[in-house]
Amino acid sequence: xxxxxxxxxxxxxxxxxxxxxxxxxxxxxxxxxxxxxxxxxxxxxxxxxxxxxxxxxxxxxxxxxxxxxxxxxxxxxxxxxxxxxxxxxxxxxxxxxxxxxxxxxxxxxxxxxxxxxxxxxxxxxxxxxxxxxxxxxxxxxxxxxxxxxxxxxxxxxxxxxxxxxxxxxxxxxxxxxxxxxxxxxxxxxxxxxxxxxxxxxxxxxxxxxxxxxxxxxxxxxxxxxxxxxxxxxxxxxxxxxxxxxxxxxxxxxxxxxxxxxxxxxxxxxxxxxxxxxxxxxxxxxxxxxxxxxxxxxxxxxxxxxxxxxxxxxxxxxxxxxxxxxxxxxxxxxxxxxxxxxxxxxxxxxxxxxxxxxxxxxxxxxxxxxxxxxxxxxxxxxxxxxxxxxxxxxxxxxxxxxxxxxxxxxxxxxxxxxxxxxxxxxxxxxxxxxxxxxxxxxxxxxxxxxxxxxxxxxxxxxxxxxxxxxxxxxxxx
Numbered sequence: 001x002x003x004x005x006x007x008x009x010x011x012x013x014x015x016x017x018x019x020x021x022x023x024x025x026x027x028x029x030x031x032x033x034x035x036x037x038x039x040x041x042x043x044x045x046x047x048x049x050x051x052x053x054x055x056x057x058x059x060x061x062x063x064x065x066x067x068x069x070x071x072x073x074x075x076x077x078x079x080x081x082x083x084x085x086x087x088x089x090x091x092x093x094x095x096x097x098x099x100x101x102x103x104x105x106x107x108x109x110x111x112x113x114x115x116x117x118x119x120x121x122x123x124x125x126x127x128x129x130x131x132x133x134x135x136x137x138x139x140x141x142x143x144x145x146x147x148x149x150x151x152x153x154x155x156x157x158x159x160x161x162x163x164x165x166x167x168x169x170x171x172x173x174x175x176x177x178x179x180x181x182x183x184x185x186x187x188x189x190x191x192x193x194x195x196x197x198x199x200x201x202x203x204x205x206x207x208x209x210x211x212x213x214x215x216x217x218x219x220x221x222x223x224x225x226x227x228x229x230x231x232x233x234x235x236x237x238x239x240x241x242x243x244x245x246x247x248x249x250x251x252x253x254x255x256x257x258x259x260x261x262x263x264x265x266x267x268x269x270x271x272x273x274x275x276x277x278x279x280x281x282x283x284x285x286x287x288x289x290x291x292x293x294x295x296x297x298x299x300x301x302x303x304x305x306x307x308x309x310x311x312x313x314x315x316x317x318x319x320x321x322x323x324x325x326x327x328x329x330x331x332x333x334x335x336x337x338x339x340x341x342x343x344x345x346x347x348x349x350x351x352x353x354x355x356x357x358x359x360x361x362x363x364x365x366x367x368x369x370x371x372x373x374x375x376x377x378x379x380x381x382x383x384x385x386x387x388x389x390x391x392x393x394x395x396x397x398x399x400x401x402x403x404x405x406x407x408x409x410x411x412x413x414x415x416x417x418x419x420x421x422x423x424x425x426x427x428x429x430x431x432x433x434x435x436x437x438x439x440x441x442x443x444x445x446x447x448x449x450x451x452x453x454x455x456x457x458x459x460x461x462x463x464x465x466x467x468x469x470x471x472x473x474x475x476x
Contacts, residue, residue, distance in 0.1 A: 014069075079099075246269070246272055305398065311433040
């Protein structure tokens, strides 16, 4: 297909400089006048001269084309094309010879496809394009496997100790709070959707509102044409079997309303032989190209390149209550967070602050993280990801001192070539944290079709023998 403007018009033929030197044979193609004089007329190309850009038509036009006209030529003659305007999306069935579907309104770019993380806006330059363990695409992968990984982590011996957050010699402090949310309720500051963090139920001492309704307004779920994009609820389950077992069922759903993404989810079952029933996620994320992203409520956060255990990372928790701000930088990535509760799935009610900055370094990427808690403690770490063989083998690691004054480090190997060729995510990590010791973990995430993901692991905690594990997650 090619489009262009008319240089010399006529009824039986025309000349366009856009066609001069074209190596495509447009003979037999369908020509449509799309704009200007003669708009809406269709003819078949019977002759084409690439030297002069002359097109001859099978029949005279009813109205001559001129310099105001725009045209389109497409081959084969019966091929379907669609015009995609700003704010619309189009899909093509994955079958040879299929025609594109009609365009439909779509979510903003930051939440394309209904995704919570803005991976479409990732700033790809030398570092983030080659390094796979950083950026929003990596966060998107961690998010999609969250329940399965949670089932795996719950079988680890340190799970209930919340590594890096609490330690026996330090007093445990922290007030009440939690996540209080309402739709069209009395959240502060109100709006058609509000989430309050901390404080007494339903009010919250910090609120995030989306929409223009009042404190008593309701959420109106509309159609694609109204700019509201509700998601189909996902219902699924995840299980993991090793020396202890985990099994949970979960339900989550979300919606995109203009520049706001929202999601809620619950899970029920057993994690590491402990009963589990919790609000898994209850959050809003507001996106602004100029000022950045603000996320509030209960959400998942993945600020470390390590993913096979919780020992080798400063921020070892992945679910928190609080607020998270991400600056609108393209290649560097700055995140600042306040947490009403650092870890909602294990350990005590400890609040705190965190900050993280990552930046390109040649073909790799480096990061720095800081974490302080209401226990009066602070921790820090540095991390790096380096492609040893670009797109084939990546080395990454993190080292620092946690908020319990314990030194820690972790190092891992990742095989992005296996991911690209077989869709299998394979990594091997060694992690150590003082007081807890060391662990070696190999993890292989392997999708089966569109709804099922398997997890195969080999773990060696300290001096213990190797422990195999198998997990399965299904979502519909």
